Amino acid sequence: MGTEQPSFKQVRKRIMAVPGDDFDLRDHPARDETLFELKEDAVASAEADAFAIDELQDRLYAEGKRALLVVLQGMDTAGKSGTIKSVFRATSPMGMTVKAFKKPSSSELARDYLWRVHDAVPPKGFIGIFDRSHYEDVLVARVRKLAPKDAIAERYEQINAFEKLLVETGTTIVKCMLNVSKDEQAERLKARLEKPHKRWKFNPGDLEDRALWPDFMKAYEKAVERCSTTHAPWYIVPSDSKSRRNAIIARLVRGALEDMNPQHPDPGYLPEDFEIS
Template structure:
């Protein structure tokens, strides 16, 4: 398995230093890649079963990225063999009136995983240090406060048994253009397209800077960020699947001890 070290965000992180077209985690011919992804999906299901059986810890996968970076596709493929009973997905949209009446972390804390569960966040609390920053709705002092609050929030989760995996799906501006155009040109994809996507695209460089600053400020030992080159959908899926399997393996999950009273028991 290739090393994830290169893609883990550190203090001297520069987003531009990571090639969105990188395909390090793709090995072999196309059939082999499909087989590898399926094998990882099966192992992920087995590990999730152990996580559920152990019942003490949980895993949170945070997916962030520009429009068309593949958050939905990642969930569809990486968890293709996982029991839906053990995985929940929350997609964070524009805050509702009820959500805006609370602090910005309120809706996220309400969606953290339960013991034995994998929770996937399609977008997350990081929207609150991206959109408001690009749009100029909050000043530098508030940005720093939010970074600190997010770090504290994630530390709380980690210290109460949640293993956090954060992935920024990194695509190029040209690949985004191609994917947006495909949504317009292909009738069965047109429902995915929103004119607002073009407004955000006009501020591409601003969003890249906001991502770089947010990732550098909130990548910690207890909740590290990984930048996932995502121009290739298959590379994106393989890398995240391998990262999740590696993370769950390192948790050394164990099913509870079997009651000795069951030895030799025959069900009539």
């Protein structure tokens, strides 16, 4: 018999990086079975939440007044695309947008670093998903020294102001750091090489980032500490277990939508006003 599944508030409290507090990744294990003790419970919870998310998204789309932005950020193999497939498996693509942020184009580099991000924000009525995000500009840019230190130092408050603008104009933000361990990443990278159907996903450049693991972890700690705010807190999702990762994020998304409580609009007429022959 399965155990009782955690509520949205329990999940949120367990994994949220408290705004204003010091942040240390060592306090957030990459494998944590306290929320979903049994794998089958995690699978069942994620499936149930996926259908609930679909119904809530339908109401959000019909209402057309607000949006939800889900930010998925993590090291290679943390499971960003796998999370999207699981959490939104039942959601109609008619009310969703997905943006994968890759290396900026020459046109994007000619503008401020948030320009391409703002352009990808979901319109009202939609759920938008960022596979990587504007945080690349304080993670990769910091580790790889792609911008001056002073410019990167200024970006944390710029990001906070940007997210505050989105929230104040009707977009709820759920930011998830998919926290995968270095050992688990090694196993997943090996699987990409060993399994032919996964080999296309292997990128030799991933090994370069892996060699800089301590630097990336420090960059993540800095970004979370500086940018976990009351209007857009960070959630540190243990991601060594794929099923539990999916269940946790599905519960966060469902909970955010339930808090938004979108409503079908009043059409302005009564059914009995019409006769269909």
